[in-house]
């Protein structure tokens with residue numbers, strides 16, 4: 001895989017600003033870089049803007065100032081098709097896996113929706129699904145179940161598996177284990193590490209849990225009082 005860098009450059013975010021109002025500045029001039037196969041851990045107290053920063057680097061929200069750069073190209077200057085490709089390459093995984101699946105549909109439906117987006121043939125779809133289930137360590141029986149018939153850990157594995165079908169280069173993991181029992185948290189973290197080793201995906205890991213961040217991350221930043229301080233470089 002060739003080196004694809006994803007950078008936040010002097011990002012500031014203000015909510016509620018307009019022509020006449022300054023608004024509330026959440027953070028100011030934050031810069032950091034994600035690299036393939038590595039994890040940047042983002043920690044900090046609640047409400048300091050970790051999730052906002054994650055959404056900005058995933059292209060789901062715009063910064064008030066500064067830029068998100070993919071291989072040096074600003075996201076804000078991308079054409080529609082380029083932006084769609086960016087959104088494919090940079091995925092997001094959330095805290096509560098039950099929110100990631102339609103409760104009224106069997107798991108196989110949610111998985112095949114993603115595969116259809118990729119325009120794969122039926123046989124290729126079947127093969128990708130089987131390989132994905134092997135990677136995340138779940139049996140094929142789960143496909144016939146409804147989300148409520150699976151545990152939080154199993155659903156979070158599937159949420160990751162569904163993202164992996166898109167072959168992303170980066171994943172923003174927003175508190176990926178916070179909704180899970182302690183015993184299951186470690187399994188998910190180990191799975192994330194295994195997948196990263198095998199596929200070279202870069203992670204932005206957001207967590208309020210310092211132990212999780214320290215276990216997973218090559219580099220660590222603390223977002224506090226509107227600033228990002230590097231704790232491990």
Ligand SMILES: Nc1ncnc2c1ncn2[C@@H]1O[C@H](COP(=O)(O)OP(=O)(O)OP(=O)(O)O)[C@@H](O)[C@H]1O
Pocket residue numbers: 015016026044045046047048049050051052053208
């Ligand atoms: N759309 C919005 N409009 C106005 N303010 C917002 C909006 N989204 C977030 N905020 C505010 O921005 C701040 C940062 O929120 P954010 O969720 O990014 O923090 P966080 O560090 O991820 O917190 P937590 O760990 O509790 O999720 C909060 O004060 C929040 O109220």
